[in-house]
Amino acid sequence: MNAELSAIELSIKEREDFIATKGKQKKQLRCDAESIAGCVSQRACVFCGARVVLNPITDAIHLIHGPIGCASYTWDIRGSLSSGTELYRNSFSTDLKEQDVIFGGEKKLARAIDELVAAYHAKLIFVYSTCIVGVIGDDIEAVCRAAMVRHHIKVIPVQSSGFIGNKSAGYRAACDSLLSLIHTEKKISKKPKSVNYLGDFNLAGEAWIIRDYLARIGVTVSTVFTGDASYEELKTAPAASLNIIQCAGSMAYLAKQMEELYHIPYLRISFLGIEDTAVTLRNIAEYFEDPEMQQKVEILIEEESRKVTDELSFYRKKLEGKKAAVYVGGGFKAISLIKQFREIGMEVVMVGTQTGQPDDYDTINGLVTEGTVVLDDANPAELEKFMIEQGANLLVGGVKERPLAYKLGVAFVDHNHERKHPLSGFVGAVNFAREVYSTVCSPVWRSIQMKTPWGE
Amino acid sequence: MSRKIEGVKNVNENPCNMCMPMGGILALKGIEQTMVVLHGSQGCSTYMRRHISQHFNEPIDVGSSSLNEKGTIYGGEKNLKQAFNNILRVYHPQMIGVLTTCLAETIGEDVERIAAEYLRENKLNYPIVTAPTPGYGGSHAEGYFFTVRRIVEGLAKKAEKNYKINIFVSNISPADIREIKRILDLMQVRYTLCPDFSDTLDRPYVRPYTKIPEGGTKLADIAEMSGALATVQMGMTVDESISPGEYLREEFGVPLYTIPIPIGLENTDIFIKLLQELTGGVIPLSLQNERGRLVDAMIDSHKYNFEGRSAIFGEPELVYALAGACIENGIMPLVVATGSKNSTLCTLVQDLSAEKGLDFIPEIVTESDFKEIRGLSVAKGVNVAIGHSDGHYLEEQENIPLVRLGFPIHDRIGGQRILSVGYTGTAMFLDRVTNTLLAAKQKSYRQTMYNKFYRGKEKSEVAKYELLRV
Ligand code: SF4
Numbered sequence: 001m002n003a004e005l006s007a008i009e010l011s012i013k014e015r016e017d018f019i020a021t022k023g024k025q026k027k028q029l030r031c032d033a034e035s036i037a038g039c040v041s042q043r044a045c046v047f048c049g050a051r052v053v054l055n056p057i058t059d060a061i062h063l064i065h066g067p068i069g070c071a072s073y074t075w076d077i078r079g080s081l082s083s084g085t086e087l088y089r090n091s092f093s094t095d096l097k098e099q100d101v102i103f104g105g106e107k108k109l110a111r112a113i114d115e116l117v118a119a120y121h122a123k124l125i126f127v128y129s130t131c132i133v134g135v136i137g138d139d140i141e142a143v144c145r146a147a148m149v150r151h152h153i154k155v156i157p158v159q160s161s162g163f164i165g166n167k168s169a170g171y172r173a174a175c176d177s178l179l180s181l182i183h184t185e186k187k188i189s190k191k192p193k194s195v196n197y198l199g200d201f202n203l204a205g206e207a208w209i210i211r212d213y214l215a216r217i218g219v220t221v222s223t224v225f226t227g228d229a230s231y232e233e234l235k236t237a238p239a240a241s242l243n244i245i246q247c248a249g250s251m252a253y254l255a256k257q258m259e260e261l262y263h264i265p266y267l268r269i270s271f272l273g274i275e276d277t278a279v280t281l282r283n284i285a286e287y288f289e290d291p292e293m294q295q296k297v298e299i300l301i302e303e304e305s306r307k308v309t310d311e312l313s314f315y316r317k318k319l320e321g322k323k324a325a326v327y328v329g330g331g332f333k334a335i336s337l338i339k340q341f342r343e344i345g346m347e348v349v350m351v352g353t354q355t356g357q358p359d360d361y362d363t364i365n366g367l368v369t370e371g372t373v374v375l376d377d378a379n380p381a382e383l384e385k386f387m388i389e390q391g392a393n394l395l396v397g398g399v400k401e402r403p404l405a406y407k408l409g410v411a412f413v414d415h416n417h418e419r420k421h422p423l424s425g426f427v428g429a430v431n432f433a434r435e436v437y438s439t440v441c442s443p444v445w446r447s448i449q450m451k452t453p454w455g456e
Numbered sequence: 457m458s459r460k461i462e463g464v465k466n467v468n469e470n471p472c473n474m475c476m477p478m479g480g481i482l483a484l485k486g487i488e489q490t491m492v493v494l495h496g497s498q499g500c501s502t503y504m505r506r507h508i509s510q511h512f513n514e515p516i517d518v519g520s521s522s523l524n525e526k527g528t529i530y531g532g533e534k535n536l537k538q539a540f541n542n543i544l545r546v547y548h549p550q551m552i553g554v555l556t557t558c559l560a561e562t563i564g565e566d567v568e569r570i571a572a573e574y575l576r577e578n579k580l581n582y583p584i585v586t587a588p589t590p591g592y593g594g595s596h597a598e599g600y601f602f603t604v605r606r607i608v609e610g611l612a613k614k615a616e617k618n619y620k621i622n623i624f625v626s627n628i629s630p631a632d633i634r635e636i637k638r639i640l641d642l643m644q645v646r647y648t649l650c651p652d653f654s655d656t657l658d659r660p661y662v663r664p665y666t667k668i669p670e671g672g673t674k675l676a677d678i679a680e681m682s683g684a685l686a687t688v689q690m691g692m693t694v695d696e697s698i699s700p701g702e703y704l705r706e707e708f709g710v711p712l713y714t715i716p717i718p719i720g721l722e723n724t725d726i727f728i729k730l731l732q733e734l735t736g737g738v739i740p741l742s743l744q745n746e747r748g749r750l751v752d753a754m755i756d757s758h759k760y761n762f763e764g765r766s767a768i769f770g771e772p773e774l775v776y777a778l779a780g781a782c783i784e785n786g787i788m789p790l791v792v793a794t795g796s797k798n799s800t801l802c803t804l805v806q807d808l809s810a811e812k813g814l815d816f817i818p819e820i821v822t823e824s825d826f827k828e829i830r831g832l833s834v835a836k837g838v839n840v841a842i843g844h845s846d847g848h849y850l851e852e853q854e855n856i857p858l859v860r861l862g863f864p865i866h867d868r869i870g871g872q873r874i875l876s877v878g879y880t881g882t883a884m885f886l887d888r889v890t891n892t893l894l895a896a897k898q899k900s901y902r903q904t905m906y907n908k909f910y911r912g913k914e915k916s917e918v919a920k921y922e923l924l925r926v
């Protein structure tokens with residue numbers, strides 16, 4: 001092991017400010033900055049951020065204005081589910097070619113919209129801009145406006161040119177598009193005890209689980225942003241009496257704007273893990289100041305916990321004392337993962353995010369134990385170094401990180417948009433524990449320890 | 457018979473291809489101790505890494521110059537040089553390959569000049585190979601060959617005759633590359649195979665972990681490609697302008713032999729015969745037996761295969777080889793499609809169909825997308841699809857089973873281990889197709905027959921209704 005450690009020194013000076021060990025240095029971690037060239041950042045782009053947020057809207061046409069690659073790499077890679085149409089699962093692209101880059105792509109975009117309207121009769125089209133669209137100067141706002149007049153449907157531009165910032169900028173661009181979509185001049189009559197649920201993309205049906213919980217305590221969900229959402233449903237959002245935000249990284253901005261525009265207060269919540277789920281349900285009931293609801297919450301918690309405690313304690317026994325490393329997209333995920341690991345008896349020894357904000361890192365710092373390495377916008381070399389140094393048994397990350405973990409003989413949990421099982425609520429907590437168990441306690445790790453026939 | 461859509465399409469619906477730098481990364485990953493830098497915005501490189509690592513289940517480190525707004529307006533030179541610095545420091549590669557993306561090309565970056573300047577400024581004598589690969593300039597298939605050509609252009613020096621054979625492989629699986637190498641060794645051919653990602657993109661589990669995997673075509677061997685006896689290039693559909701073999705022929709007079717990927721009996725025969733002619737060696741008995749076994753397998757499954765009506769899609773070179781393999785087994789390729797622009801493919805498949813006197817006419821489409829492939833497949837009654845994972849769309853939407861091969865395979869495990877070349881690989885490929893046809897039949901034939909023929913013990917009203925429906 002030692003030979004390996006000496007071989008992996010951190011050699012990029014510019015990266016030092018982005019890495020800290022709790023208890024060792026008293027420094028403010030740098031974050032929310034641009035990636036350093038040549039550092040093999042794991043980050044995606046603005047467009048990616050925007051598409052993640054908007055793509056779950058099921059009855060929309062998602063049209064990517066740009067060269068083919070940007071569309072190819074994002075076609076149907078998310079596991080958002082729909083209860084109705086599957087239109088959103090198609091990848092539409094203007095497939096810009098050399099001559100479009102030279103002469104501009106506005107006309108092609110307009111024709112593309114016309115064709116799609118004729119073929120699909122959709123009421124809503126999102127037009128995403130990619131890097132080169134920003135450079136060649138296509139005015140997608142104007143094209144969308146004209147198309148809207150031509151077709152009497154919503155055609156919403158998403159300003160997601162990839163190089164102006166990172167994924168967070170994409171979230172913001174998506175939120176701006178959502179705001180323009182739900183914009184209304186009409187007087188709104190508020191629906192009592194109704195909420196909008198922000199920042200759940202209905203991966204593997206997560207939004208459905210939460211809808212059910214809330215229905216059982218007497219709260220209706222007006223709109224989910226954006227899991228399994230439809231155009232009509234989104235338009236009802238301003239009438240809700242409360243916004244609850246799960247993924248704050250992508251949705252805090254939208255919540256703040258809606259508070260200002262439609263006077264909807266918001267609560268930051270989390271349905272990840274048993275503890276958070278229970279706290280969240282209680283907070284909602286408390287917010288509505290409704291004793292009957294509070295009672296229903298307790299019944300629900302009692303019922304649902306009962307279903308999962310045996311299984312969870314089995315996993316806990318198996319996993320107690322193991323060490324986890326976390327490298328995920330946003331701060332919210334990292335924070336809830338630290339808590340979830342605690343629920344199954346594991347300690348987080350390394351934690352990082354691609355786009356965490358200063359206050360996320362403050363929270364993280366408050367949660368982790370001494371000696372935990374915290375890092376922002378990490379690269380493979382750093383992940384490798386700290387996984388080994390910190391003796392992690394498990395890494396939580398996305399597809400790109402998985403093979404690295406495996407090559408290091410470290411277990412792995414997928415925490416991205418492709419997963420096929422829900423992680424929210426009480427069921428989700430069990431799923432999470434089961435997945436951790438299935439990788440940490442797999443017999444294959446015994447095989448890699450085995451001596452080879454030639455004695456190595 | 458075939459149709460080429462030129463410049464009339466405004467929407468690509470469910471793409472069948474990826475962009476140029478993607479192919480460039482794959483090619484560079486097959487060169488010894490090489491790191492790749494993408495000059496452009498961060499997102500492109502992250503997306504491509506993600507796609508590639510999903511297929512191969514390997515860590516794929518690719519640097520990016522992470523162009524931001526400033527770099528985009530004032531030029532990204534500083535970013536690219538910083539990227540070189542950091543890559544050298546962390547990875548200690550023996551070579552760096554630089555690819556561009558749409559963004560870098562649109563703002564007119566001259567990576568060749570920047571690289572040369574970087575080397576001069578730092579007094580380095582170091583190989584940096586550059587390949588301008590704007591995503592909008594072509595698909596990953598062209599990006600792949602073009603980058604291989606740039607590698608050879610950058611590294612090959614005038615060399616003594618060395619009587620080796622240069623082998624340029626198209627984008628086949630690591631398992632395929634290993635099989636090609638096994639055959640070359642069996643026939644005692646001395647060769648330089650490029651790009652060789654059989655180890656780098658399918659590495660064994662070993663500790664300690666190294667950031668750049670072992671393996672890949674040796675830089676020294678590429679340097680000496682100019683002195684080879686001949687070049688064998690699996691590139692029937694590859695345009696001269698992006699052909700590495702063509703470069704060696706023009707520049708150093710190395711004779712070039714262009715052959716299909718050896719998938720299928722005839723395609724493999726072409727490969728073996730050529731090797732024998734070039735080296736004057738013998739075809740060992742074991743290889744003769746492999747051929748015999750393949751022929752035996754073809755006979756065993758011919759009746760099942762003759763019920764196959766296939767749609768083949770993917771990179772032009774692969775599609776062409778597969779068309780041959782399907783035709784010789786009666787798995788009629790009714791739809792032959794690629795997302796790339798490639799008129800040669802049309803001509804080649806047309807010629808092949810004419811030569812074989814087929815009873816049917818394949819529909820050949822280039823610059824295609826899955827909307828078109830789906831439409832054609834349904835219209836023509838295709839019952840098996842052959843190609844990469846994005847075709848799962850056909851499986852899901854139209855119930856046409858998909859035999860996975862090519863790139864990318866992202867919804868199944870083991871894309872790197874799919875073996876389809878040579879006599880043995882072909883037999884394995886054929887079994888996969890035949891068994892897919894059989895599985896579909898066995899799953900449905902009881903119900904089908906029942907629906908078609910069962911009219912009840914005594915004729916009932918229901919049966920009459922059924923009769924009407926059938
Ligand atoms: S098409 Fe161009 S911009 Fe899009 S991913 Fe490929 S290189 Fe990047």
Ligand code: SF4
Nearest residue numbers: 045070131162499500
């Ligand atoms: S070109 Fe821009 S928008 Fe497209 S993938 Fe690359 S970074 Fe993202």
